[in-house]
Every structure is written in structure tokens, then in C-alpha cells.
Amino acid sequence: MSKIIKIKKGLNIPLAGEAERILNTAPRSAFYAVCPPDFHGLTPKMLVREGDKVKAGSPLFFDKYNEKILFTSPVSGTFSELVRGEKRRILKVVIQADDTDEWIDFGAVSPESITRDQIVEKLLQSGLWPALRQRPYAVVANPEQTPKAIFVSAFDSAPVAADADFIVNGQEAEFQTGLDALRKLTPGKVHLGVHAQATKSQVFLNARGVQINTFSGPHPAGNVGIQIHHVDPVNKGEVVWHVGVQHVIAIGRLFMKGIYDASAIVALAGPEVLNPRYYRVIAGAQIKEITAGNLRVEEDLRQRIISGDALSGTKVAANDFLRFYHNLITVIPEGDKPEILGWIMPNLDKFSVSRSFPAFLMPWKKFRLNTNIRSGERPFVVTGLYEKVLPMDIMPMPLLKSIMINDIDMMEKLGIYEVAPEDFALCEYVCPSKIEIQQHIREGLDNLQKEFA
Amino acid sequence: MKALINLVEKVKPHFEKGGRFEKLHRTFEAFETFLFVKGDVTHSGAHIRDAMDMKRTMVHVIIALMPPLLFGIWNVGFQHYKAIGLEVEFIDQVLFGLIKVLPIVVVSYVTGLAIEFIFASARDHEVNEGFLVSGMLIPLVIPVTTPLWMVAVATAFAVVIGKEVFGGTGMNILNPALLARAFLFFAYPSYLSGEVWIETTLQEGQQLVDGFSGATALAVMAAGEGTMPSDFDMFFGFIPGSIGETSAFAILLGAIVLVATGVGSLRIMASVFFGGLAMGLILNLFAVNEFMAMPAYKHLIMGGFAFGAVYMATDPVSASQTGVGKYIYGVLIGVITVLIRVVNPAYPEGMMLAILFMNVFAPLIDHYVVEANVKRRMKRMERVHLQTQA
Numbered sequence: 004m005s006k007i008i009k010i011k012k013g014l015n016i017p018l019a020g021e022a023e024r025i026l027n028t029a030p031r032s033a034f035y036a037v038c039p040p041d042f043h044g045l046t047p048k049m050l051v052r053e054g055d056k057v058k059a060g061s062p063l064f065f066d067k068y069n070e071k072i073l074f075t076s077p078v079s080g081t082f083s084e085l086v087r088g089e090k091r092r093i094l095k096v097v098i099q100a101d102d103t104d105e106w107i108d109f110g111a112v113s114p115e116s117i118t119r120d121q122i123v124e125k126l127l128q129s130g131l132w133p134a135l136r137q138r139p140y141a142v143v144a145n146p147e148q149t150p151k152a153i154f155v156s157a158f159d160s161a162p163v164a165a166d167a168d169f170i171v172n173g174q175e176a177e178f179q180t181g182l183d184a185l186r187k188l189t190p191g192k193v194h195l196g197v198h199a200q201a202t203k204s205q206v207f208l209n210a211r212g213v214q215i216n217t218f219s220g221p222h223p224a225g226n227v228g229i230q231i232h233h234v235d236p237v238n239k240g241e242v243v244w245h246v247g248v249q250h251v252i253a254i255g256r257l258f259m260k261g262i263y264d265a266s267a268i269v270a271l272a273g274p275e276v277l278n279p280r281y282y283r284v285i286a287g288a289q290i291k292e293i294t295a296g297n298l299r300v301e302e303d304l305r306q307r308i309i310s311g312d313a314l315s316g317t318k319v320a321a322n323d324f325l326r327f328y329h330n331l332i333t334v335i336p337e338g339d340k341p342e343i344l345g346w347i348m349p350n351l352d353k354f355s356v357s358r359s360f361p362a363f364l365m366p367w368k369k370f371r372l373n374t375n376i377r378s379g380e381r382p383f384v385v386t387g388l389y390e391k392v393l394p395m396d397i398m399p400m401p402l403l404k405s406i407m408i409n410d411i412d413m414m415e416k417l418g419i420y421e422v423a424p425e426d427f428a429l430c431e432y433v434c435p436s437k438i439e440i441q442q443h444i445r446e447g448l449d450n451l452q453k454e455f456a
Numbered sequence: 457m458k459a460l461i462n463l464v465e466k467v468k469p470h471f472e473k474g475g476r477f478e479k480l481h482r483t484f485e486a487f488e489t490f491l492f493v494k495g496d497v498t499h500s501g502a503h504i505r506d507a508m509d510m511k512r513t514m515v516h517v518i519i520a521l522m523p524p525l526l527f528g529i530w531n532v533g534f535q536h537y538k539a540i541g542l543e544v545e546f547i548d549q550v551l552f553g554l555i556k557v558l559p560i561v562v563v564s565y566v567t568g569l570a571i572e573f574i575f576a577s578a579r580d581h582e583v584n585e586g587f588l589v590s591g592m593l594i595p596l597v598i599p600v601t602t603p604l605w606m607v608a609v610a611t612a613f614a615v616v617i618g619k620e621v622f623g624g625t626g627m628n629i630l631n632p633a634l635l636a637r638a639f640l641f642f643a644y645p646s647y648l649s650g651e652v653w654i655e656t657t658l659q660e661g662q663q664l665v666d667g668f669s670g671a672t673a674l675a676v677m678a679a680g681e682g683t684m685p686s687d688f689d690m691f692f693g694f695i696p697g698s699i700g701e702t703s704a705f706a707i708l709l710g711a712i713v714l715v716a717t718g719v720g721s722l723r724i725m726a727s728v729f730f731g732g733l734a735m736g737l738i739l740n741l742f743a744v745n746e747f748m749a750m751p752a753y754k755h756l757i758m759g760g761f762a763f764g765a766v767y768m769a770t771d772p773v774s775a776s777q778t779g780v781g782k783y784i785y786g787v788l789i790g791v792i793t794v795l796i797r798v799v800n801p802a803y804p805e806g807m808m809l810a811i812l813f814m815n816v817f818a819p820l821i822d823h824y825v826v827e828a829n830v831k832r833r834m835k836r837m838e839r840v841h842l843q844t845q846a
Contacts, residue, residue: 016504162504238837313503335504338497341461345493346511353507359516359717360507374497378509379489379582382626385513386777387721396833400777401826416830424501431502435509436626441501 007199008233010220012394014356014429018162018313018335019369022270022279024169029282032289035078036095036324037063042133043445044142044452047074047093051082060107060129060263063096071146075130077265077286079105095324111261114184122187126254129263133327134250138228138237140452141423150244152191152235155182155251157207158198160225161312165270165331167248168204169281174252175206181255185246186212196230223394228426232395237421249330267330273313274371275299275306275334284325290332291321298334305337307374314428315441338375346377356391356433381436392429397422399430403440406447411454414447464488482576486583513719514585520713520720521592523706524763528699529553532600535654535696541665556600556655557699563604565591567611575620586625587615593633593767596700597760598640599652606644610636630815631774634808641808653696672697674759674797674804677747690757701763704756711766720770723779724786728765731790732756739798747798755794764793764807776818778825785821789814
């Protein structure tokens with residue numbers, strides 16, 4: 004291993020309830036769903052009607068603005084319900100699952116033996132294409148483009164994140180086949196980001212045909228955006244793609260077995276989980292099948308279930324579904340109870356980057372952090388704080404201000420092409436003015452994309 | 457505790473839309489959030505948030521202001537009794553100081569907060585916490601002899617013209633507390649220079665001691681006559697001056713609180729001290745008069761230098777906001793302060809003007825720091841384009 008890229012800025016939030024390395028199999032859900040809002044900017048056009056029978060891998064809908072991108076069913080069953088939200092926006096496409104799965108056969112083939120176009124075609128047909136996401140704009144990759152490089156982060160540094168080492172265990176061949184397929188999609192390199200201390204799995208360390216980049220340091224070192232920035236940053240006019248570990252495995256299975264096998268391993272973690280551990284599920288599974296009987300029960304206690312991590316995940320209800328890009332379900336208490344003079348108390352149970360709380364005296368302590376926002380939104384006052392948790396050569400406050408006034412030219416100059424909302428999740432976490440930073444970044448990206456559309 | 461929450465919940469409807477006191481909605485909210493952290497939860501983005509908020513940030517500045525305030529209260533009494541030549545108990549000195557200082561603090565807070573509440577209601581935003589600090593800074597940077605109505609006028613000017621016209625806390629260009637002092641300085645110069653630093657209103661039978669001088673060390677140096685206090689007196693603050701500025705020691709205690717909790721920027725503080733010291737040394741090299749020859753370190757313990765460096769220059773809103781910018785901003789404040797002190801005899805105290813001056817220039821400094829970042833990115837892009845062409 005060559006040089007280590009040391010990430011110095013950042014923050015590991017000591018959230019309690021990290022998952023133990025035990026693998027359970029969650030019971031098969033009665034319902035599975037694909038949720039269009041997971042894919043930012045997508046306008047779905049339905050291909051099936053309610054009551055239609057589908058197989059695992061059958062297309063459910065496509066992207067109105069890019070008809071090639073299909074979204075397919077993770078299980079076989081019956082398309083039972085279309086859940087709509089405001090302005091009739093499609094929120095969930097729900098499938099009532101059969102007892103066993105039948106798969107559509109896309110044909111097993113070695114990615115080495117077919118062309119790039121054939122690989123793209125296979126990914127699009129099987130519904131695995133959306134696993135590829137791109138910078139700039141942090142959206143599903145455009146199949147018309149060719150990226151200068153593809154990144155895979157082999158560790159997740161978010162609070163109580165799932166351990167990629169554990170997920171990949173025993174799936175070496177699938178992972179490697181997935182990487183082989185990705186390698187054909189770019190004339191450049193496929194980069195695999197590993198952590199200097201945390202990554203132990205030989206599957207990652209011995210991966211072939213990729214450039215292994217070693218990182219050290221706290222969250223957000225595991226964010227693929229940070230890794231791209233330090234290895235091969237995105238300039239204006241360039242495109243980089245990235246894929247999650249679990250999806251690399253799914254792509255590998257597509258080429259090895261010829262089917263869209265959506266099974267995945269997710270961690271159920273967080274302070275409200277009684278026995279935090281890993282579950283074998285199928286993508287789009289109902290949350291309650293995974294959390295059943297494993298959450299703390301107390302009178303007058305409400306809980307927040309998050310598909311994804313506590314910093315940038317999606318709020319879901321128990322009867323909601325695991326989201327497409329997530330391999331973690333975090334459960335934390337809701338902070339909906341007022342605290343008398345809470346802003347001035349010593350607050351032993353609170354965590355803060357600021358040393359005005361005693362948390363810094365207890366570096367070993369794990370906290371049961373809740374969703375209380377603690378204050379109304381204020382204008383920018385404190386300076387120099389975002390910079391401490393954003394390990395990028397990007398000036399967060401000037402960038403945010405340029406987004407707020409929609410100054411496209413300035414946003415470009417300040418490096419908006421490189422960023423995704425999740426990279427600013429820690430900035431949002433530490434912000435004492437409680438500004439919704441991730442939302443602002445997303446607005447900036449949207450405005451930029453509109454400008455060039 | 458539960459009862460209190462219930463009580464607040466009970467009266468709340470009166471202050472909400474359609475309630476009897478609808479207009480006082482923001483005022484009610486300010487007191488409500490003061491009493492307890494509300495049970496409001498995140499709805500998007502980061503589900504968990506850092507426990508730090510604006511109230512706690514501001515309250516730590518107030519805590520850091522306690523040493524200079526308490527020392528200032530005692531020093532007001534100490535200087536007064538020293539001037540009239542009376543030996544009194546410590547408690548009497550403190551009592552005298554309290555009687556003189558407390559009304560100034562109260563007037564500053566009441567005036568400023570009243571205006572803040574009115575603007576928050578008119579603009580329908582939450583009451584910002586910024587004035588909790590400004591309201592304490594204003595009394596500490598003016599002489600104890602300032603009439604109360606003047607405190608009120610200066611505070612009102614600072615809050616309205618210095619802050620609210622720009623959009624309120626976070627939007628202001630100048631430090632509001634210093635603006636209040638600058639307003640007094642230029643509007644009522646006779647109240648802010650000369651024999652104003654010690655309360656010497658005499659009661660019957662009292663008289664000033666022989667050879668009494670209420671001049672500050674800076675005035676002594678600027679005039680080139682009179683006796684300078686010892687370094688010891690200047691460091692610990694047994695000298696005349698604005699209420700909170702005299703004791704470098706008390707200010708140092710405050711600085712430790714600010715730096716340890718991460719609320720105040722060490723970068724700025726250290727840069728200001730460095731700039732002042734460096735400029736003092738440079739002037740020493742070209743010394744043609746007594747003030748220029750004065751040992752440079754004395755600048756740091758004279759007048760408002762320490763107070764300005766620790767509490768005023770570090771105001772994050774009016775200071776430079778970029779990392780590198782903070783160094784430049786701080787050093788220039790130190791340099792300009794000493795220059796004004798030594799070279800311009802019309803203004804013996806340069807700290808106030810130096811900080812206000814640099815407040816105005818902070819956005820310019822930031823502009824160039826940001827440009828440097830932009831240029832780096834442009835260069836990186838050019839490099840890539842060259843490579844692809846080659």
C-alpha cells in the first residue's frame with residue numbers, strides 16, 4: 004500500500020448502538036417498494052398497472068427524461084399500490100410479494116467478454132443502473148456520458164454505520180465481478196477507498212484491477228465525495244460516477260447469475276435498538292419486519308426511524324420501506340420534550356463539538372442523541388466552524404451564501420461541482436444557527452442543473 | 457417543572473394568531489425559549505443536531521465578560537475613594553461601584569432589547585440573541601460618568617443604525633457595541649475624554665486629594681506629561697479607564713473561557729496582540745519622542761487594547777470570516793491601534809477606531825481569500841485541460 008491520505012478535519016459523532024457482527028435473516032415482508040424520491044430529480048412514468056403480476060427484475064417505471072433508465076421490482080409479486088403525495092407526486096410503488104421469487108433472466112456472462120455498450124444495456128435492463136450515481140449534481144448517472152473515473156468507498160464513517168467488511172464477507176467473487184464490470188464503463192480508473200485502520204477485509208485489500216486509495220481519519224472520510232475530492236476532483240465539464248459496495252455486489256451477481264438479485268445485508272443500529280445487529284433482507288423491504296421486537300419500548304417515548312444514517316438518511320415510518328441506497332436503519336429517540344433552561348444547563352447527556360458542554364471530558368462515552376433541534380433558525384453568526392468538519396478545499400460559508408443568492412457563476416467558482424448534500428451533513432450538524440445546509444446545497448445543485456439543462 | 461411548562465402552554469394561545477396578544481407573539485416566544493428548549497424536532501437533513509445553539513454561544517461570552525465586569529465594578533469604587541482620599545472597606549468600594557455601574561447595564565439592556573423585540577415583531581422573525589452580548593459590552597467600554605440618557609441614545613443608535621438597518625443580527629458590518637462608543641465619542645466628545653474616567657462627584661465635606669489626576673495612561677503618554685502607572689497596576693487594572701477595560705488580568709481570564717470553549721477565535725486574539733507588539737517594536741526603532749520609545753509591551757496592557765482584542769475584534773459577524781482572513785484582520789487591528797495611539801495625538805485611544813476601520817475592510821479581506829481559493833480551482837482545471845490536449 005502506498006501513501007495514506009490523511010483526513011484531519013471531520014467528526015466522529017459518538018452515537019450509541021453500533022451493530023454487533025451477528026447476521027440474522029429478517030422474515031420475508033408482505034410488501035416491498037421502490038420509492039422514486041430516492042432518486043433525486045426523477046419523474047417516474049409507470050409501466051405497470053395496479054394488479055399486474057411482476058417478477059424480480061420486471062420494470063415498474065422509467066425516468067421520463069431518460070427513458071432508458073428502468074426501475075425494476077426487487078421481488079416477484081403483484082403491483083398493489085401507488086402511494087402519492089402532494090401534487091400527486093409518486094412516493095412509493097408497492098409490490099405485494101409472492102412467497103417465493105421468480106427472476107427474469109438477463110443472461111449470465113463474464114463482463115470481460117462483452118463490450119461496454121452491452122454492459123450498460125444489461126445494467127439498464129436489470130434496474131441496477133440507478134446504483135450508479137454521478138458528480139456533479141449528485142443524481143443517477145447519465146448513461147449517455149462516460150465518466151473520467153468511478154469511485155467505490157469500501158467503508159462508511161457515519162454514526163453507527165454498517166461495516167462494509169462484514170457485508171462483503173463471503174461475497175468476494177461477486178464483488179470482484181462487479182468491479183470488473185465497472186472497470187469497463189470508464190476509460191479511467193476505478194478507485195476503491197479503504198480505511199487505514201478499519202478496513203481489514205481481504206476482499207477489499209486484494210481487489211484486482213482497481214486503484215486502492217487508503218484514507219485515515221474521522222467521518223466524513225468514508226463519504227465518496229471526500230474521496231473523489233482528494234484523489235481525482237471533479238472540474239467543470241467532468242463527470243465522475245460512484246457506486247456503493249452493496250450495489251457492486253448486486254452488479255456482480257447480475258453478471259454471474261444473470262438475475263437482479265436484490266438481497267442485501269443491512270444493519271439495524273442506534274440507541275433505541277435493543278440488540279443492534281445485521282439482517283439479510285431484500286432491497287425495498289418493509290421496515291417493521293426488520294425492527295420487529297427489537298426496539299426499546301417505554302411509555303411516552305416516540306422514536307425516529309431513519310433509513311440510512313442519522314446525518315443524511317430518510318425519515319421513515321415502521322410501515323415504510325428500506326430505501327434504495329441505504330444499508331443501515333438507525334433508530335433514535337424523538338427529542339419532542341421541552342427541557343427547562345436546557346440551553347444553559349451543563350447537559351451531561353448531550354454531545355457537542357463545542358467544549359462548552361462536558362462531553363469533551365468523556366471521550367469514551369456513547370450518547371443517546373435525539374432529534375431535538377434545540378433552537379430556531381438564525382442567520383450566520385459563528386464562523387470557522389464548518390471548516391473544521393469539511394475536509395475539502397472548499398469554502399463552505401461563501402459557497403452557501405452564493406447558493407442562497409443563486410449566484411450560479413460564484414457557485415461554479417467555489418466548487419459546487421464536487422459536492423453533494425451528504426458532504427455538508429456534518430456542517431449542518433454542528434451549525435449553531437441551525438441552518439438547513441443540506442437542503443441549501445441541494446437547491447444550489449438543482450439550480451445549477453436547470454441552468455445547463 | 458412540569459407545572460411551569462403547563463402554565464406556558466396554557467397562556468400560549470393568547471399570543472398566537474387570533475389571540476389577544478397576537479402582536480407580542482415574538483416576545484412571548486423569546487421568553488418561552490429562554491425558559492426551556494422547546495420540543496421542536498428536525499424534519500429534514502441531519503436528524504441529530506449538535507447541542508450548541510446561539511443562546512449557549514452568547515451566554516458563554518457573557519460568562520467570559522464576568523471577570524472584567526466584576527473587577528470594573530470594584531475599580532470604580534476604588535478609584536473614587538482614592539480620588540477623594542478616603543480609606544474605606546472593600547465592600548464599600550464594591551457597593552459604590554455597583555450603584556454606579558448597575559444602572560448603566562440596565563439602561564443598555566432595556567433600550568437595546570426593547571428595540572430588538574420591536575424589530576423582531578415587525579419583521580416576524582425570532583428574537584436574536586446577539587444583543588445579550590452587545591448589551592453587556594456597551595457599559596464596559598464607556599466611562600462610569602456617562603449620563604444614563606446618553607447610554608440609552610448610544611445604544612439605540614448602535615442597534616438601529618448599526619444593526620437593524622442591515623437586517624439584524626448576523627447582517628451588520630460594524631460591531632454594534634463599538635459603534636455605540638464611537639457615537640458617544642464623536643457626538644459628545646467632552647464626555648469621553650479628559651477627566652471622565654473616575655466618578656468624582658463630591659458630596660458635602662469631600663474634596664479631591666492634592667495633585668489628583670484622573671488621566672489615563674494613554675492620555676499621559678499622548679500629552680507627554682504626568683506620571684505613568686506601574687506595569688503592575690496596568691496589568692491588574694488599578695488604573696482609571698472605561699469600566700471594563702482596565703484589568704488585562706481579568707480580560708485574560710475571560711479570554712481563557714472564550715478560547716477553551718471555542719466560542720472566541722484565538723486566531724484573531726493572538727493576531728491582534730502580535731500586530732500591536734510588532735508595530736510597537738517598529739516604532740521603537742524609529743523613536744523620536746517618548747511615546748515612540750515606550751516599550752512595546754506596554755501597549756497591550758494600556759487602555760482598551762486587551763479588551764478590544766479579546767471581546768470586540770473577535771465578534772464573528774463583523775470580523776473577517778475566513779481562516780487566513782482572520783490573521784490579516786487581527787494583525788492589522790493591532791498595527792493600526794498602535795499607529796493611531798502614537799502618531800495621531802488627537803485620538804489617544806486607537807483600539808475603537810482600528811477595529812471599526814477593520815470591520816469595514818473585513819469583507820474585502822475575505823474577498824481576496826475567497827478569490828485565492830477560486831484561483832486554485834481554476835488552475836487545477838487548466839492543468840487537466842492541458843493534460844487532455846497533450
